[in-house]
Amino acid sequence: MVGEFEYLLLTAAARLGDGAYGAAMRQEIEDAIGRRCSIGALYTTLDRLQAKGFIKTWMGEPTPQRGGRPKRMVRITAKGIEAAGEFYAAVTRVSRGVSWEVNRVGGQP
Amino acid sequence: MTRICWWLVDILSRMLEPDERDAVRGDFAESGATSSQALLDVLGLVVRRQTALWKDWRPQLAPVALIAPMSVFLSKPSSGELWLGWVGRQFDTVWQHGVRYEAWLTFTDDIVTLVCVSLLLISWTWIGGFVLGSLSRRAAWVLGLLYLLWWFSWWFPGAMLRALFSDPLHSELFWLIPQVVLILIPFLWGVHRGVCFGALGIGRVVLLAVAVAILTLIVQVEDDRRGLAFAVWSSGCAFDGRLVWTPRLLPFAVIIWQFGFMVATTHERRFRGKTASV
Numbered sequence: 001m002v003g004e005f006e007y008l009l010l011t012a013a014a015r016l017g018d019g020a021y022g023a024a025m026r027q028e029i030e031d032a033i034g035r036r037c038s039i040g041a042l043y044t045t046l047d048r049l050q051a052k053g054f055i056k057t058w059m060g061e062p063t064p065q066r067g068g069r070p071k072r073m074v075r076i077t078a079k080g081i082e083a084a085g086e087f088y089a090a091v092t093r094v095s096r097g098v099s100w101e102v103n104r105v106g107g108q109p
Numbered sequence: 110m111t112r113i114c115w116w117l118v119d120i121l122s123r124m125l126e127p128d129e130r131d132a133v134r135g136d137f138a139e140s141g142a143t144s145s146q147a148l149l150d151v152l153g154l155v156v157r158r159q160t161a162l163w164k165d166w167r168p169q170l171a172p173v174a175l176i177a178p179m180s181v182f183l184s185k186p187s188s189g190e191l192w193l194g195w196v197g198r199q200f201d202t203v204w205q206h207g208v209r210y211e212a213w214l215t216f217t218d219d220i221v222t223l224v225c226v227s228l229l230l231i232s233w234t235w236i237g238g239f240v241l242g243s244l245s246r247r248a249a250w251v252l253g254l255l256y257l258l259w260w261f262s263w264w265f266p267g268a269m270l271r272a273l274f275s276d277p278l279h280s281e282l283f284w285l286i287p288q289v290v291l292i293l294i295p296f297l298w299g300v301h302r303g304v305c306f307g308a309l310g311i312g313r314v315v316l317l318a319v320a321v322a323i324l325t326l327i328v329q330v331e332d333d334r335r336g337l338a339f340a341v342w343s344s345g346c347a348f349d350g351r352l353v354w355t356p357r358l359l360p361f362a363v364i365i366w367q368f369g370f371m372v373a374t375t376h377e378r379r380f381r382g383k384t385a386s387v
Contacts, residue, residue, distance in 0.1 A: 040150065
């Protein structure tokens with residue numbers, strides 16, 4: 001099972017598709033959670049996910065926008081999709097019927 | 110302030126792997142990060158990376174197996190009776206009396222001792238640095254920094270005090286020059302090569318081992334001979350110049366496992382097809 005931050009990264013990678021790389025994923029996560037995401041957490045977690053076989057990373061082409069430096073491109077693997085799906089299913093299951101979940105869908109607590 | 114922060118970002122990011130450094134610096138450029146944000150981010154990443162390195166057994170082994178014995182061992186020839194003792198005695202005599210301190214030993218004997226001890230110190234510290242770099246890779250710089258801080262912490266305050274109350278020749282600050290040349294620079298050079306390449310060719314390891322063994326033997330013989338010469342000379346007799354040698358195995362014991370490590374890493378690297386040229 002993946003951790004919550006790992007799940008956020010997998011989701012960002014899946015959402016961004018071919019445009020998934022460090023800075024874009026960081027922006028995606030910050031927009032989603034409304035908090036700052038540190039580069040240290042981002043890159044060490046990417047390494048961990050890669051070691052688990054949930055993502056693949058490679059160095060992209062340098063771009064002028066980045067001062068001639070390359071991006072670290074990210075792609076989620078089938079194993080990563082499966083792990084993220086399991087995490088989402090578990091969170092959905094465990095949240096069923098709790099007050100915040102009921103309020104979110106418009107029911108009574 | 111901004112320039113200082115970016116300069117620090119540049120320095121700190123050198124502790125990252127080249128690809129990661131490029132990716133991170135590119136992310137800063139693309140996101141328009143401020144200098145303070147970039148500094149905090151890169152510092153956080155470097156701390157995480159260094160912490161991860163220390164989870165491995167090799168950086169933990171290095172101080173115990175390498176720095177501690179080498180420090181004790183090097184402290185004697187570098188500041189004790191061998192190098193500085195001999196040079197100090199000669200300088201002192203020439204400085205105060207205008208003549209050499211002889212004890213029936215020739216000028217050639219002095220030069221042989223000087224050259225051999227200098228080469229031996231350079232070899233020991235280079236090998237120590239290389240093994241440290243090879244063993245602990247990116248953690249080596251933190252280890253090296255701690256080692257140097259430790260070295261300066263016990264040496265520097267005392268040396269400053271002594272420098273204030275004695276003449277320049279007797280001050281330990283004067284001896285900082287040979288210590289830097291014979292210990293610090295070869296050590297840092299060795300660490301750099303160890304971090305960059307990790308292994309030497311087997312021929313170079315054997316050559317280095319033979320050279321260090323011969324130099325160690327010469328220094329031991331010269332040291333014993335010098336001790337005997339002074340003892341004989343002090344008793345008012347003439348020294349006949351004979352060679353004496355009391356075998357001391359500690360230097361070989363300290364250095365031998367490092368050569369063993371170098372041979373092992375060479376075999377490992379040969380398997381992967383990567384060897385270094387020094």
